[in-house]
Amino acid sequence: MSGIFACPVCGEGLSCEEKRWVCPRGHSFDRAAEGYVHLLTPAQMRSKTPGDPPEMVRARRDFLASGNYDFLADALTRLLMEHLPDPAVLFDAGCGEGHYTRRIVETLAAAGREVMPAGVDIAKTAVRMAAKKVPSGQFAVASLYHLPVADGSVDAVLNIFSPLCEGELSRILCPGGRMYYVVPAARHLFEMKEILYPEPYENGEKDVQYAGFRLVGTECVSRRMELSAQTLGNLFAMTPYFWRSPREGAEALQKKEALAVTAAFRICIYEKA
Numbered sequence: 465m466s467g468i469f470a471c472p473v474c475g476e477g478l479s480c481e482e483k484r485w486v487c488p489r490g491h492s493f494d495r496a497a498e499g500y501v502h503l504l505t506p507a508q509m510r511s512k513t514p515g516d517p518p519e520m521v522r523a524r525r526d527f528l529a530s531g532n533y534d535f536l537a538d539a540l541t542r543l544l545m546e547h548l549p550d551p552a553v554l555f556d557a558g559c560g561e562g563h564y565t566r567r568i569v570e571t572l573a574a575a576g577r578e579v580m581p582a583g584v585d586i587a588k589t590a591v592r593m594a595a596k597k598v599p600s601g602q603f604a605v606a607s608l609y610h611l612p613v614a615d616g617s618v619d620a621v622l623n624i625f626s627p628l629c630e631g632e633l634s635r636i637l638c639p640g641g642r643m644y645y646v647v648p649a650a651r652h653l654f655e656m657k658e659i660l661y662p663e664p665y666e667n668g669e670k671d672v673q674y675a676g677f678r679l680v681g682t683e684c685v686s687r688r689m690e691l692s693a694q695t696l697g698n699l700f701a702m703t704p705y706f707w708r709s710p711r712e713g714a715e716a717l718q719k720k721e722a723l724a725v726t727a728a729f730r731i732c733i734y735e736k737a
């Protein structure tokens with residue numbers, strides 16, 4: 465089977481074999497038991513374990529498994545349903561451990577849509593989990609800044625809270641393809657921030673134009689979540705606040721037996737220009 469991925473050494477297309485992905489020039493990349501492939505070149509690896517650390521990935525996996533953010537996956541599915549061709553290649557840029565990819569692809573499949581899921585993340589622990597969760601997908605450890613993906617090979621891109629390299633994402637999208645870029649809305653997790661910081665700030669909300677794209681719409685979705693201490697702990701550990709909060713704030717949060725927290729997302733929809 466040939467896929468969307470390109471050889472990180474020479475740029476030729478990679479064919480997906482059972483045990484390896486290989487390019488016409490003979491560069492070959494072993495498929496891990498879970499089904500993913502490592503396409504990060506040594507020069508692109510700035511650290512031994514790039515991307516989110518394993519404990520953060522596990523906290524996110526456990527939080528997302530609680531279902532509290534499924535309303536975001538469902539909003540994205542609804543938007544995709546309106547515009548995605550059938551069949552389609554859906555590319556998750558910074559896929560984490562694959563929770564959203566799986567939920568979206570399963571819902572689209574249940575509606576009779578044929579979708580080939582693919583994704584990359586720079587964190588190996590995350591990609592391993594994604595490949596296990598979505599066996600029908602093609603997943604690679606790779607950098608969003610040097611995507612080993614063929615030009616114009618994907619129909620839609622998801623980017624949920626991951627670094628954005630608009631040049632690469634516009635390059636891999638087909639003409640008319642869309643990018644769904646999810647960012648925090650003004651009061652995302654504000655109740656948690658009120659405990660962590662003496663002066664919590666609201667996130668900025670402005671429409672950004674990216675080269676190679678045209679902004680075609682923005683949709684805001686939010687939900688008040690009733691979180692147990694354990695789920696709250698996982699949520700805290702998967703956010704950057706975990707590393708940046710004052711000690712007093714983190715201790716005050718840890719004392720909470722439950723907390724109502726609002727999740728608020730902006731889905732920014734861009735079309736390849």
Ligand SMILES: C[S@@+](CC[C@H](N)C(=O)[O-])C[C@H]1O[C@@H](n2cnc3c(N)ncnc32)[C@H](O)[C@@H]1O
Pocket residue numbers: 514515516524557558559560561563584585586587590606607608609623624625626627
């Ligand atoms: C906030 S997490 C979001 C993960 C997933 N989209 C989600 O919402 O659950 C950001 C992800 O971007 C990945 N990441 C960070 N820098 C990256 C890079 N240069 N290339 C690819 N992935 C990167 C991290 O490893 C992490 O999994």
Ligand SMILES: [Zn+2]
Pocket residue numbers: 471472473474475476487488489490491
């Ligand atoms: Zn090659």
